[in-house]
Amino acid sequence: MDHIKPCFWFPLLFTLACFMGPSWSQTEAEILLKFKTSLTNYGSQLDDWDASGPGPCGGKIWTGVRCINGSVYGLRLENMSLKGVIDIDTIMGLQLLRTVSFMNNSFVGPFPDVSKLVYLKVLYLANNSFSGAIREDGFAGMNALQKVFIGWNNFTGPIPRSLAALPRLVQLGLEWNHFEGRIPDFEQDNLSLVNVAHNNLYGPIPYRLSNMNPSFFAGNNLCGKPLAGCKSSRKKRTIIIIIVVSGSLVILALIAAVSYILKDPAMASRFKEPEKKKPGNTVTVGQISEEKSANYYKKLGDNARLQFVRSERERFDLQDLLRASAEVLGSGSFGSSYKAVISNGRAMVVKRFKHMNNVGKEEFREHMARLGSLSHPNVLSLVAFYYRREEKLLVSDFAPNGSLASHLHSRRAPGQPGLDWPTRLKIIKGVANGLAYLYNELSNLTLPHGHLKSSNVLLDHTFEPLLADYGLIPVVNKEHAHQFMVAYKSPEFSQYDRTTRKTDVWSLGILILELLTGKFPANYLKQGKGGNADLATWVNSVVREEWTGEVFDKDMKGTRNGEGEMLNLLKIGMCCCEWNVERRWELKEALAKIEELKERDSDNAEDYSSYGSEGDVHTSRAITEEDFSFSVQG
Incomplete structure (x- = not known):
């Protein structure tokens, strides 16, 4: 055999490998079951990961597994309180794995070696407890990676240059970590989102990020577009020299003046120590001038204390x-709201209400305690409140992605995309679930929410919706509520001066139409009775005139193969805001229909890596009146 040439062995070994390979490889079920052993704290959530069945993509798909054409395409193990280790070496065996999400869990330790997953398109590790620095080459070779969200962890050190060099990167979330140093130069021209807020970064913002939302750079020491311009080092040195020289001259002048005064007894007698006055520092809350001061509240003693309604906070x-340093978030019909960062670094939102004067202290306290007991992933938790007859403060956590209204109606920077279809569907599903929870927990209220609109749907760092300003009907002055609250714009109140258990469903329907069309409900701006539901009337006219996709928001991306499901949601919205209360859907029916909706018309076409990557809405056929079995007005 020694005389056989080496070149003979390669084809021979390759042929043997082709025949013997299947005996060496593991099935996808075996790979996932091995991966499961590296996880802890999953309880019964992964019970359907069972070797005895047809496999992860056969029959009933395993929890958190995404399949295409019978193979594992993605892992989406979110909101499970998972701990343990993300075993990258094991899931490398999933040859078609393209999307991975372990958001909102309890993983700790260093950043996983994800660079081994060279074909990965989407990586979500946000809102865990990973820590430490990420290696400079932590993303090297991941040329297919498009979306990376690793915010809300404890990462330190510089932002890896291998991350900034990813050729197909479109969206990046690094917010609320401890990254330090300068932002590296990004080489991509099609970036739509780069969020580095609340880190320890400094220096100029790279020019390819200059069109991003300014809030994406908050909480750092950065400069340049879209923030204020950077001062040159020469200017800084000049300013420092001027300050030092000026300060020295002022100190010398003061010393000379004091010496002169002390030497002259007659002069010194004129400068007796004045009577001490209590400090009266004027407080500017969120840059809104207030006549009250911190000392004003302090003098009230116990009455000025916040009343906490959540024991764990x-x-x-x-x-x-x-x-606290404050930032104005808005000033609406109830009063102003502002964001305040307290001493522990946590961002809170304080809303001032001035139209609850007729509510007694005990009644108000009892109702706030009830609202504080509510807990749901899609309901913004009340943390604390403050009561005075003239005004009330409600304190809650800050939602970093603002309100749904701001994303639908605010002017965006050039190139900044609107909400895509999968995100909008996720939001409306969360809204419906949150509303159903309020219906169950506040069952004694005719209007469990009462003020459901896009500006009261807040979005957390993963764009999960949080319902705000709910359950306030019992404590708001009736006259003010009738003038401004959304429930009192409903057809039944406009016609008959009454509300029903279906009134919040009407508000949900209008919200669905607003989310799909991108149009603001103009009747909400009217004080008093809302009259006709302008947005529903417009949609109905579009249907009757047999227009095509004109009804859908042109800024809504990610709609390919989803036209049928978008049309189904449009139907649901119209059934919810049906003018005739008797024919309007119950919330239970609306929720069931919304839960059935998919991101794609075909289950097999589900692909989480394509969020926001397709073009505008183009419906394949006209939307006709035959699609709807109802009218806006009964």
């Missing part, structure tokens, strides 16, 4: 809020 004082 860390306590802080009202003074912490009043003295």
Whole structure:
């Protein structure tokens, strides 16, 4: 055999490998079951990961597994409180794996070696407890990677240059970590989102990021577009020299003046120590001038203390809020709201209400305690409140992605995309689930929400919706509520001066139409009775005139193969805001129909890597009146 040439062995070994390979390889079920052993704290959530069945993509698909053409395409193990280790070496065996999400879990330790997954398109590790620095080459070779979200962890060190060099990167979330140093130069021209807010970064913002939302750079020491311009080092040195020289001259002048005064007894007698006055620092809350001060609240003693309604939350004082750096979030029909970062670094939202004067202290406290007991992933939790007859403060956590209204109606920077179809569907499903929870927990209220609109749908860092300003009907002055709250714009109140258990469903229907069309419900701007539901009337006219996709928001991306499901949601919205209350759907029916909706018309076409990558809406056929079995007005 020694005389056989080496070149003979390669084809021979290759042929043997082709025959013997299947005996060496593992099935996808075996790979996932081995991966499961590296996880802990999953309880019964992964019970259907069972070797005895037909496999992860055969028959009933395993929890958190995404399949295409009978193979594992994605892992989406979110919101499971998972701990343990993300075993990258094991899931490397899933040859078609393209999307991975372990968001909202409890993983700790260093950043996983994801660079081994060279064909990965989407990586979501946000809202865990990963820590430490990420290697400079932590993303090297991942040329297919398009979306990376690793915010809300404890990563340190510089942002890896291998991350900034990913050729197909479109969206990046690094917010609320401890990254430090400068932002590296990004080489991509098609970036739509790069969020580095609340880290320890400094220096100029790279020019390819200059069109991003300014909030994506908050909480750092950065400069340049879209923030204020950077000062040159020469200017800084000049300013420092001027300050030092000026300060020295002022100090010398003061020393000379004091010496002169002390030497002259007659002069010194004129400068007796004045009577001490209590400090009266004027407090500017969120840059909104207030006549009250921190000392004003302090003089009230116990009455100025915040009343916490959630036992598990860390306590802080009202003074912490009043003295915190504040940012105006808005000023609406109820009053102003602002964001305050308290001493522990946590961002809170304080809303001032001035139209609850007729509510007694005990009644108000009892109702707030009830709202504080609510807990649901799609309901913004009330943390604390403050009561005075003239005004009330409600304190809750800050939602980093703002309101749904701001994403639908605010002017965006050039190139900044609108919400895509999968995100909008996710939002409306969360809204419906949150509303159903309020119906169950506040069952004694005719209007469990009462003020459901896009500006009261807040979005967390994963664009999960949070319902805000709910359950306030019992404590808001009736006259003010009738003038401004959404429930009192409904057809039944406009016609008959009454509301029903279906009134919040009407608000949900209008919200669905607003989300799909991108149009603001103009009747919400009217004070008093809302009259006709302008948005529903417009949609109905589009249907009757047999227009095509004109009804859908042109800024809504990611709609390929989803036209049928979008049309189904449009139908649901119209059934919810049916003018005739008797014919309007119950919330239970609406929720069931919404839960049935998919991102794609075909289950087999589900692909989480394509979020936001397709073009505008192009319906394949006209939307006709035959699609709808009802009218806006009964």
